[in-house]
Amino acid sequence: MPVPILVYHQIAIPPARRAPFRSMAVHPHAFRRQMRLLKRIGFQGLSLREALPYVNGRKTGKVVAITFDDSYANVHENALPVLRECGFTATNFVVANQIGGRNEWDLPLGVAPSPCMDLAQLRDWIAAGNEVGSHTMDHARLPELSTEAAWNQIFLSRMTLEDTIQCEVSAFCFPYGDQLPVHRDLAVEAGYSVATTTSRRRAMKLDDPFGLPRLTIRRNDTWLHFLRKCLVG
Template sequence: MNTVPILMYHNVERAPKGVGLRGLYVTPGRFRRQMQLLKWLGYRGISQAEAVPYLRGEASGKVVVITFDDGYRDNLEHALPVLCDCGFRATCHVVSDAIGAYNRWDAEQLGARKAVMSAAELRQWVAAGMEVGAHSRSHARLPELDEDALYAEVQGSRAALEDLLGRAVTSFCYPYGAAGERERALVRELGFASAVSVRRARARPGDDLWNLPRVAVGGHHGPQVFPLQILTAHEDRHQ
């Protein structure tokens, strides 16, 4: 069965000295080489929304889904030009209450304030043909919330983004990948077409659209790991 790898990135930037979780950073040069490799291999880079027909088995082709978590400005500065050069599209999952601010949820833990795109920058991202997905309002751990707070985080993030961008937001990403049956059911009931987790594997047609696995692309990996993640069962064995 064909796989539909869903790549997970965070920062496309050189990791600052002493920062925590350096694996969240991929340098701009490495990101460019990864995208160029995918294009050379014959893959078409698509957004999460565009992937749904492939994951339902309604379409086929050599595609890879490109996602970025949190909405960092370096995605616009360093990733967008590469994506455009390759003719790829991608999805940036945005923490709506952090627009124009920074990563309040883990700045202290990581020892770094990372700038999140402003409203104007998000519009620039969309104008270039990219997708914006919802990633909650505050990057809360959704299973820890009561029903009202959970609804506010999920639906509130979508409402804010749709109001800002003037278009439907149909893709969701669980903060920290944390989601049980209750959280997945709400995302589905609210009408999101798909949702991604941090569960490691290449997605396949027929997978649960509201619990999709991803391939975490880390700056701490050697350059030989990326093609293994895409082309082999390297990630699938972690299911």
């Protein structure tokens, strides 16, 4: 059974119209409605680590994987309580050099500064049963880097996160979905178990575990569009 892997960015009141990437901010009320809807129709929301056996066919069930890119502090504030309320878990892909920092990679594009989770918030996230994954050291576009520099972004981020949070980090997310076959190979070599892209469909048993597709949830998704993504992909 195909498994929807959802990806969110910010869970916050969207910025003013015409702001860059406004669609990436999902209103907290909308996020709560979406999670409650999933629970009402019988889905169990899981971290990527917990959802993998369903993706590869070792388990069966009505599950959806929930992921967040960039580790925004507003995810801790606005999404974590909802996940707890619903009994769901999720994966948070962290930019290792921005723990307690902000979205530096977005600022040249005109995106407003937004803080990232600090160490205390990450520990709270983990204590609630959620997963932390890596999103490189600096939210780098890997195809623009040398192989050595890409390796440093992929491998050192895992080491840095594990040293910082004192937990295993086994999931990786390619920033912007940008990757080449060599980058998948580097993720394998770096010791990850799985990596995600931005291909827009549900994950299936025969998918490369280092190229899993995800479905982006956006500000203007209606409840019907949201359900369609989960049920059809």
